[in-house]
Amino acid sequence: MAHIVITGCNRGIGLELVRQYTARGDTVTAVCRHAGPELGATGATILEGIDVATDDGIARLAEALCDTPIDVLLNNAGILRSDTFETLDFDAMLEQYKVNTLGPLRVTRALSDNLSAGSKIAIVSSRVGSIEDNGSGNNYGYRASKTAVNQVGMNLKHDFEDRGVAVAILHPGLVATDMTGGTGIAPGDAARGLVDRIDELTLETSGGFWHAEGYRLPW
Numbered sequence: 001m002a003h004i005v006i007t008g009c010n011r012g013i014g015l016e017l018v019r020q021y022t023a024r025g026d027t028v029t030a031v032c033r034h035a036g037p038e039l040g041a042t043g044a045t046i047l048e049g050i051d052v053a054t055d056d057g058i059a060r061l062a063e064a065l066c067d068t069p070i071d072v073l074l075n076n077a078g079i080l081r082s083d084t085f086e087t088l089d090f091d092a093m094l095e096q097y098k099v100n101t102l103g104p105l106r107v108t109r110a111l112s113d114n115l116s117a118g119s120k121i122a123i124v125s126s127r128v129g130s131i132e133d134n135g136s137g138n139n140y141g142y143r144a145s146k147t148a149v150n151q152v153g154m155n156l157k158h159d160f161e162d163r164g165v166a167v168a169i170l171h172p173g174l175v176a177t178d179m180t181g182g183t184g185i186a187p188g189d190a191a192r193g194l195v196d197r198i199d200e201l202t203l204e205t206s207g208g209f210w211h212a213e214g215y216r217l218p219w
């Protein structure tokens with residue numbers, strides 16, 4: 001039985017990740033800003049009131065987990081603020097950078113001492129962060145925040161490899177959540193793919209960028 005810590009758990013992909021890990025018997029700490037009844041029904045331990053973009057939220061997260069060992073740290077919380085060249089909003093771009101890029105880094109640094117040989121760090125990024133795969137443009141802020149978090153993930157691979165901790169950078173697919181207005185595959189299917197990729201992750205494959213379906217994505 002592993003201890004899984006997941007951010008952004010009250011809805012969408014995060015909620016499904018909590019459901020699947022708890023269903024198979026893992027111990028889950030579900031980190032969120034506001035818990036709802038669906039999360040409460042999973043049986044996970046809920047850490048509420050944690051905003052991953054704030055020092056205060058991260059400090060309370062670290063305090064709550066204290067020296068509890070973590071097997072999988074799953075950075076899932078994220079936001080999308082759609083834009084085009086015509087509608088660029090630089091404050092919204094910074095907001096996305098704070099949540100999508102710095103959030104996983106802050107959380108991982110704060111919980112660094114809870115990770116040890118065999119632990120894994122996962123970042124739910126997006127294929128729209130791939131420069132090579134950018135065939136359609138738009139969403140400057142979101143794309144750039146995900147490109148940047150991919151770089152964060154690769155740096156974490158280097159910083160943690162001597163400690164025996166592997167890092168996965170993951171794309172869940174286009175998933176029907178609030179973020180996409182309900183367009184895409186079922187969150188449960190996406191979560192299943194993410195769980196499989198994390199299960200497969202080793203130090204040898206650490207630092208890869210994968211689609212939840214199992215194939216590598218270009219940077």
Ligand code: NDP
Pocket residue numbers: 007008009010011012013014032033034050051052053076077078079080099124125126127171172173174175176177178179180184
């Ligand atoms: P949702 O909008 O459904 O859920 C986002 C989750 O992140 C919510 O739990 C939300 O909490 C949480 N969150 C947002 N900002 C913060 C914050 N500052 N601090 C703590 N929690 C926060 O999105 P998805 O489930 O679709 O997305 C999950 C991840 O998957 C994201 O990183 C997203 O970028 C990524 N992704 C999603 C895709 C899709 O097609 N859906 C495609 C590619 C990547 P709250 O309810 O409090 O706002």
